[in-house]
Amino acid sequence: MGTLSARSIVAGYSAADEVLKGVDLEVHPGEIVCIIGPNGAGKSTLLKAIAGLLRPSQGHVELQGADITGLAARDISRRGLAYVPRAIYLLATMALTENLKTGDDSEREGTVMAIAVAVTRFPILAENRRHAARGLSGGERQMLAMAMALMVEPAVLLLDEPSAGLSPLAAEKLFESIVAIHESGVSIALVEQNANEALAISDRAYILVDGRNSRTGNAKELAEDPEIRRIFLGG
Numbered sequence: 736m737g738t739l740s741a742r743s744i745v746a747g748y749s750a751a752d753e754v755l756k757g758v759d760l761e762v763h764p765g766e767i768v769c770i771i772g773p774n775g776a777g778k779s780t781l782l783k784a785i786a787g788l789l790r791p792s793q794g795h796v797e798l799q800g801a802d803i804t805g806l807a808a809r810d811i812s813r814r815g816l817a818y819v820p821r822a823i824y825l826l827a828t829m830a831l832t833e834n835l836k837t838g839d840d841s842e843r844e845g846t847v848m849a850i851a852v853a854v855t856r857f858p859i860l861a862e863n864r865r866h867a868a869r870g871l872s873g874g875e876r877q878m879l880a881m882a883m884a885l886m887v888e889p890a891v892l893l894l895d896e897p898s899a900g901l902s903p904l905a906a907e908k909l910f911e912s913i914v915a916i917h918e919s920g921v922s923i924a925l926v927e928q929n930a931n932e933a934l935a936i937s938d939r940a941y942i943l944v945d946g947r948n949s950r951t952g953n954a955k956e957l958a959e960d961p962e963i964r965r966i967f968l969g970g
């Protein structure tokens with residue numbers, strides 16, 4: 736039984752023109768899986784279809800053995816899947832701890848506990864916890880977004896281009912955070928343009944091209960594949 740299993744997903748933004756033409760994605764328990772591919776391939780659309788932001792017109796999504804196909808995003812989140820979109824929405828004028836509270840709808844005591852866990856996981860947030868979110872760097876914002884997503888204590892975390900717009904150093908720190916989250920027991924699927932870095936921290940990888948699975952396999956093997964290197968990894 737896979738932690739997350741999306742099979743033959745057909746989905747898009749209008750019925751006449753499906754972006755995903757039958758895509759498969761599996762995240763096995765304890766895995767980090769990355770999804771790479773050209774712009775417009777449907778990577779973000781796949782995450783949205785899994786997270787319940789788009790309803791697949793065909794195919795099935797299972798989370799921890801339960802069919803979640805077509806459920807609302809909120810219900811999917813409650814069942815243990817967290818999704819961090821590429822465009823991070825933060826309440827810029829609110830202090831960090833206030834932003835973290837918006838990431839959780841449980842009782843007050845639970846929220847306080849979850850914030851404590853979040854700042855333990857991301858010490859940078861503890862240092863800045865009274866500061867407004869707009870005073871954060873891109874990398875700190877991304878960590879805040881991930882901390883918010885983790886407050887539901889998900890089994891699976893979906894990340895859409897977490898390193899987008901970050902400096903190489905900030906991206907490196909972010910990938911370290913992703914590895915630490917993974918080591919704490921969360922299975923992860925991430926979409927990345929920084930394909931080399933993403934492959935380096937992943938167990939398996941999926942290459943999507945034009946709404947279809949192109950290649951799938953062991954991340955290290957794909958990273959060394961001459962054809963993959965030439966087309967997707969810059970030589």
Ligand SMILES: Nc1ncnc2c1ncn2[C@@H]1O[C@H](COP(=O)(O)OP(=O)(O)OP(=O)(O)O)[C@@H](O)[C@H]1O
Pocket residue numbers: 748754772773774775776777778779780781
């Ligand atoms: N909200 C939307 N409404 C209509 N079409 C969309 C929408 N979002 C994406 N698309 C279209 O769906 C296709 C796939 O987009 P998607 O964002 O999934 O690609 P991607 O692989 O994530 O690309 P990128 O690497 O640029 O982020 C593209 O042709 C895009 O124009």
Ligand SMILES: [Mg+2]
Pocket residue numbers: 778779780821
């Ligand atoms: Mg995208």
